[in-house]
Amino acid sequence: MGSGQVTDWQGKHVTVAGLGVSGVPAARALHGLGAEVTVVNDGDDARAREQAAELEALGVTVRLGDGETLPDGTELIVTAPGWRPDKPLFAAADRAGVPVWGDVELAWRLRGPDAAPWLAVTGTNGKTTTVQMLASILEAAGLRTAAVGNIGVSLLDAVLGEERYDVLAVELSSYQLHWAPSPRAHSAAVLNLAPDHLDWHGSMEAYARDKGRVYEGNRVACVYNADATGKPSTEDLVREADVEEGCRAVGFTLGAPGPSQLGVVEGILVDRAFVENRQRNAQELAEVSDVNPPAPHNIANALAAAALARAYGVPASAVRDGLRAFTPDAHRIAHVADVDGVTYIDDSKATNTHAAEASLAAYDSIVWIAGGLAKGATFDELVGGAAKRLRGAVLIGRDRALIREALARHAPEVPVVDLGRTDTGAMLQAVQEAQRLARPGDTVLLAPACASMDMFANYNKRGDAFAQAVRELGA
Incomplete structure (x- = not known):
């Protein structure tokens, strides 16, 4: 299982780490090639059980709620990309001399x-x-x-x-x-x-x-x-x-x-x-x-x-x-509406500071809606670079204090509304507060610089909530 192609998968014991968009196709493909496949997954929710049932019907073994221990006889692990390298499963694989591939590695080798x-x-x-x-x-x-x-x-x-x-x-x-x-x-x-x-x-x-x-x-x-x-x-x-x-x-x-x-x-x-x-x-x-x-x-x-x-x-x-x-994806600098001379832009896909920086640089006078899960990021450079463009800021989400503190340091004159709510209904309030701060000619920009999962299923849902709130303003 070194660097060469594996041509004979018959009877090879392969553990697939994680279900989801990469794990399920990997398990199906390996099973189809004749491998003995065991899928391990941390979660044990309704979606995981549904995916597990589909794979078990093919003859794949699935262990839900236990992604930490290495199944006996494993010769190769194929992992979902998001599984962290410091997981106990990979430490056990390292001790046992078992290689770990991602779905991309597997795809490359199966060409x-x-x-x-x-x-x-x-x-x-x-x-x-x-x-x-x-x-x-x-x-x-x-x-x-x-x-x-x-x-x-x-x-x-x-x-x-x-x-x-x-x-x-x-x-x-x-x-x-x-x-x-x-x-x-x-x-x-x-x-x-x-x-x-x-x-x-x-x-x-x-x-x-x-x-x-x-x-x-x-x-x-x-x-x-x-x-x-x-x-x-x-x-x-x-x-x-x-x-x-x-x-x-x-x-x-x-x-x-x-x-x-x-x-x-x-x-x-x-x-x-x-x-x-x-x-x-x-x-x-x-x-x-x-x-x-x-x-x-x-x-x-x-x-x-x-x-x-x-x-x-x-x-x-x-x-x-x-x-x-080419037409761009939804939630990437998407124009939602103009209401009372103010433009509303959905860039919910700006889930990190670098993406938000590009977004903030595209407009001259901004009421910024930001916040969510910071993923270890800091915001001083982002806020410092955008300070002169900011008319105001409305902060939502779990790690909003990090952005609030950066604003206090680098843009102390910019009015800030800090919404203590993390329920999905907070977006309507955020848009209403942004409308209150905005003047004709301004842009209200949702560019959170953070991930969405503290409040929403994903950035798409966050963008949808923003667009819906803007439509309610217009109505």
Whole structure:
């Protein structure tokens, strides 16, 4: 079970850690290959019991409410990406010499001999949007493709399904990369790096190291953010990666591009990386107005997607057509309504400080609705950078005190409403308070900079509650 392909799964004892979107397809696939599969899961709720019943009907063993002990005879663990590396199950596996793979590692190893190459995207923010833009560009070039991975479409299903793909646009989280030492992408991008999930990874260095794995073994291009500051930068991760001979570092920038970069010149997205004589020549790809929405962070996403598509050899016209055809996900800088001259924007997907920073930078005068689960984040830099744009702030959720304290330090003149409620009805009150603080021309922005699970099932539900509250104002 070392680094080579496993061709014979018959009778192999495999433990799948966790049910959910990755565990269930993994258990099904391994069972179908003839492995003896046991699924262990921490939770024992109605959803888990339903999934367990489906798997048990196939002949898979499921242990609910016990994800800590290693089942006897286990030869391999396939883990859901979110399971923390410090869990007792993995310590037991380490002692027993049992390898641990994630679902991405499993998918990579189960690919056929003529499998579609991967164009991979990771980063703290913008992954989903970039992967969807990339898939749209590849489709515009007439290629059979799909946006898969951390985006909610199982990589295993894409690899083992009937459909034949030319190339896959693959979103990879830091969790998935941690458990995936083997994948080798055709080309890959790290969009940005900011502190996130540090409670899981243990340190910024470990987080960056896991992100940087996406560059290992790249064949054509390692795409990095040439505008990024901070250490390590995405360019540092490219330097440290062990890539194939001839693989190039390709930067993207919101400024004018140098050779081997993509960038912006007078409202045009321009390629100086994948052209003849890049010292002198540049290829126009699309107009900034082709990007939806044309906010700075989203133009950066479009440039990264374009770089990966161009690395794969698509023509410039497909970049333009693909960007024009792309529509962003709900809850990502979504315009909800204008009420009494005030614009209401739902960016519930801004679940960390880096995403909220991009969101806050897109508007001039903001009443900010923020708060939730901080996941170990600090807010001084975010608040300091946005202070001059803030008309007011309304704070919700469990860790709102951390944001309140940062506001007191860096924006003491900004009025703050602190809502002590964490029930879902608090969102209506938050929107009403924001309306009270706002003036015509302002933007009320839901960009929580925090996860949602203290109050809502997920960020979608949080965004829905915001939109519903805004509609009630309008009514």
